[in-house]
Amino acid sequence: MNQHYTRTLVTTALPYANGPVHLGHLAGVYLPADIYVRFKRLLGEDIIHIGGSDEHGVPITITADKEGISPQDVVDRYHRMNLEAFTKCGISFNCYGRTSSELHFQTAQEFFREIDAKDIFVKKKERHFFDPETNRFLSDRYVTGTCPICNYPEANGDQCEQCGTHLSPLELIEPRSKLSNEVPELRETLHWYFPLGRFQEKLENYVRGHDTDWRTNVLNYTRTWLKQGLNDRAITRDLHWGIPVPVDNDEAMGKVLYVWFDAVLGYISFTREWAEKQGEPELWRQYWQSPDCRVIHFIGKDNVVFHTLMFPAIIMAWNEGRKEGVYSLADNVPASEFMNFEGRKFSKSRNYAVYLGEFLEKFPADTLRYSIAMNYPENKDSDFSWSDFQNRTNGELADTLGNFIKRSVDFTNAKFSGEIPYACTEEDWLSLGIDWEDSFRKLEKAYEGFHFREAASLTMQIARSANRFLTDSEPWKAIKTDPDAAARTMSLSVNLCYTLAIVGYPVIPHTSNRIYAMLGFSETLDDALKKGDVSWGMAKSPQLEKGHRLSARSEILFRKIEDEDIAPELEKIEGLLAEIEKKEKENTGDEIHFKPDISFDDFLKVDLRVATVVACEKVKKADKLLKLQLEVGSENRQVLAGIAQSFTPDSIIGKNVVLVANLAERKIRGELSQGMILAVEGNDGRMNLVEVDGTGINGKMVQ
Numbered sequence: 001m002n003q004h005y006t007r008t009l010v011t012t013a014l015p016y017a018n019g020p021v022h023l024g025h026l027a028g029v030y031l032p033a034d035i036y037v038r039f040k041r042l043l044g045e046d047i048i049h050i051g052g053s054d055e056h057g058v059p060i061t062i063t064a065d066k067e068g069i070s071p072q073d074v075v076d077r078y079h080r081m082n083l084e085a086f087t088k089c090g091i092s093f094n095c096y097g098r099t100s101s102e103l104h105f106q107t108a109q110e111f112f113r114e115i116d117a118k119d120i121f122v123k124k125k126e127r128h129f130f131d132p133e134t135n136r137f138l139s140d141r142y143v144t145g146t147c148p149i150c151n152y153p154e155a156n157g158d159q160c161e162q163c164g165t166h167l168s169p170l171e172l173i174e175p176r177s178k179l180s181n182e183v184p185e186l187r188e189t190l191h192w193y194f195p196l197g198r199f200q201e202k203l204e205n206y207v208r209g210h211d212t213d214w215r216t217n218v219l220n221y222t223r224t225w226l227k228q229g230l231n232d233r234a235i236t237r238d239l240h241w242g243i244p245v246p247v248d249n250d251e252a253m254g255k256v257l258y259v260w261f262d263a264v265l266g267y268i269s270f271t272r273e274w275a276e277k278q279g280e281p282e283l284w285r286q287y288w289q290s291p292d293c294r295v296i297h298f299i300g301k302d303n304v305v306f307h308t309l310m311f312p313a314i315i316m317a318w319n320e321g322r323k324e325g326v327y328s329l330a331d332n333v334p335a336s337e338f339m340n341f342e343g344r345k346f347s348k349s350r351n352y353a354v355y356l357g358e359f360l361e362k363f364p365a366d367t368l369r370y371s372i373a374m375n376y377p378e379n380k381d382s383d384f385s386w387s388d389f390q391n392r393t394n395g396e397l398a399d400t401l402g403n404f405i406k407r408s409v410d411f412t413n414a415k416f417s418g419e420i421p422y423a424c425t426e427e428d429w430l431s432l433g434i435d436w437e438d439s440f441r442k443l444e445k446a447y448e449g450f451h452f453r454e455a456a457s458l459t460m461q462i463a464r465s466a467n468r469f470l471t472d473s474e475p476w477k478a479i480k481t482d483p484d485a486a487a488r489t490m491s492l493s494v495n496l497c498y499t500l501a502i503v504g505y506p507v508i509p510h511t512s513n514r515i516y517a518m519l520g521f522s523e524t525l526d527d528a529l530k531k532g533d534v535s536w537g538m539a540k541s542p543q544l545e546k547g548h549r550l551s552a553r554s555e556i557l558f559r560k561i562e563d564e565d566i567a568p569e570l571e572k573i574e575g576l577l578a579e580i581e582k583k584e585k586e587n588t589g590d591e592i593h594f595k596p597d598i599s600f601d602d603f604l605k606v607d608l609r610v611a612t613v614v615a616c617e618k619v620k621k622a623d624k625l626l627k628l629q630l631e632v633g634s635e636n637r638q639v640l641a642g643i644a645q646s647f648t649p650d651s652i653i654g655k656n657v658v659l660v661a662n663l664a665e666r667k668i669r670g671e672l673s674q675g676m677i678l679a680v681e682g683n684d685g686r687m688n689l690v691e692v693d694g695t696g697i698n699g700k701m702v703q
């Protein structure tokens with residue numbers, strides 16, 4: 001941050017309205033953003049948090065087709081479900097919009113028209129699969145076929161689930177339409193492309209300007225893309241679900257904006273929606289079109305280049321030649337790594353996840369917020385485990401924080417009629433054994449630098465010190481021998497409760513509100529904050545004066561989590577893991593499913609040859625592919641193989657491998673592949689080549 005800003009706009013990646021959000025999403029994006037926003041609100045800063053549902057794209061229409069309902073039904077369901085879960089979790093959006101809203105259609109079309117009018121888009125005629133049965137062009141996900149890399153027969157047109165390779169539908173062997181199961185035909189169609197390359201230099205300058213303040217992972221992903229050179233990227237698709245391409249001629253018929261172009265603009269339309277709801281429809285400009293406002297995008301690491309290159313390029317295209325209505329680029333893009341679950345990656349497709357809504361039906365939001373904050377995947381993947389959740393809830397929240405608050409309030413109620421019996425001085429405060437200046441400096445630095453695990457941990461340290469102070473002072477003994485000392489202890493303790501309510505607010509806001517009520521305030525902490533009655537600075541010194549009356553009612557802030565509370569959860573994971581293992585076994589052939597018989601003549605048609613690897617290199621933009629040059633007798637062949645994660649190029653030069661030599665040529669990633677080499681996947685997921693010992697056998701038939 002090189003500039004003084006007076007306002008902040010925080011956006012969070014739009015969850016896809018095709019499924020419920022899970023704890024991995026919460027940990028990577030929504031909780032860190034909410035913690036940050038709440039901290040800034042405590043500072044009294046002008047900050048808004050904008051999010052919403054991404055409601056377009058092919059997976060939604062696939063779900064709708066599968067369930068026999070409309071895409072609108074699908075997005076209605078998940079928008080409602082996710083908003084409800086976020087609300088329950090205390091994610092305090094200022095606006096949670098939808099990309100199916102009218103205002104969003106307007107915004108996205110406005111952007112398209114502006115950029116189109118400047119002649120920035122490139123139009124290309126290309127051939128796409130078309131299903132004559134259903135009279136529809138097939139987007140990538142609607143085409144299935146055999147993977148050219150691993151031979152998996154059910155690969156999707158955009159990616160093979162088995163080997164993970166990103167594909168284009170044209171690369172599939174024996175493609176079929178998912179709609180009709182028929183062989184699709186290729187038809188010509190026109191599409192609009194965004195020429196990212198045109199903004200290469202500007203984007204390089206933009207990213208260079210953040211060399212020191214962006215996270216390393218963000219810079220690395222972005223620089224890799226920049227280094228490879230930016231290409232044209234399609235922004236339209238032949239689909240019925242989405243925002244129609246706003247061009248008044250037949251060219252645009254049946255076409256919608258590609259979801260990557262439309263979704264990021266949601267941040268802008270939802271800010272407009274928020275402004276309208278404030279009764280000041282132009283207010284959004286103070287956030288998007290003012291140099292005084294700092295824009296921050298909270299995202300997961302899988303979304304980095306959309307926010308550091310593509311969205312900025314769209315904004316640059318809009319801004320080109322403009323003096324007014326110029327949009328700001330993000331000042332920071334704090335992308336998280338992933339949070340795993342019991343040591344394994346969350347996976348929606350494998351149903352290996354804990355969904356936020358379901359979790360909150362069983363456990364309180366703040367226990368989740370706290371334990372996730374303590375495991376925030378800031379610069380490396382982290383893990384959520386039930387035992388860690390149980391330990392943190394019981395040992396830290398219940399035994400330390402909850403116990404301290406309840407003892408302080410209860411003892412003051414019992415022995416001092418619920419009134420603060422003594423006026424704390426600055427000197428008393430400094431004698432507590434807490435280095436206040438240092439603690440607050442570290443806390444503020446942690447929040448400002450997006451180090452939320454550190455912030456949560458520093459907060460718990462203050463609770464620990466407070467708890468120790470109360471225990472060591474033994475007011476229950478002193479009340480009999482030295483009542484003045486007991487009075488001083490309790491006044492300080494209750495003031496520490498007040499400090500903890502404020503300091504804890506970003507991470508555990510529900511608890512802070514409950515502490516605030518126990519301290520005798522009739523309005524909620526949230527309301528007091530809105531009115532400016534409390535602030536971050538007030539936590540730094542004792543605020544509750546002698547005579548201040550506490551609430552007569554205290555409560556247990558955190559119920560301990562017993563083993564039997566999490567037993568069903570652990571059981572559920574075992575079930576899920578067993579299911580995943582079973583599926584993996586099916587795929588790796590522990591239970592062998594042989595292919596249908598073929599005739600001997602058919603077998604003889606396959607020409608298997610010994611080939612020697614004479615050269616090998618990686619394929620650009622395909623982290624699974626190696627390009628091999630093979631010597632087969634007197635002939636040379638080039639073959640692409642999906643083994644780059646098991647071998648370095650150098651390590652296979654000189655090996656004798658088995659080549660399927662008469663397989664029809666095909667192009668993969670624009671490179672010619674003339675045949676296939678045989679390999680076996682090991683139990684560890686690594687590939688092993690089928691090798692042939694011997695010298696001088698190169699070119700010989702394998703039989």
Ligand SMILES: [Zn+2]
Binds near residue numbers: 152162
């Ligand atoms: Zn594959």
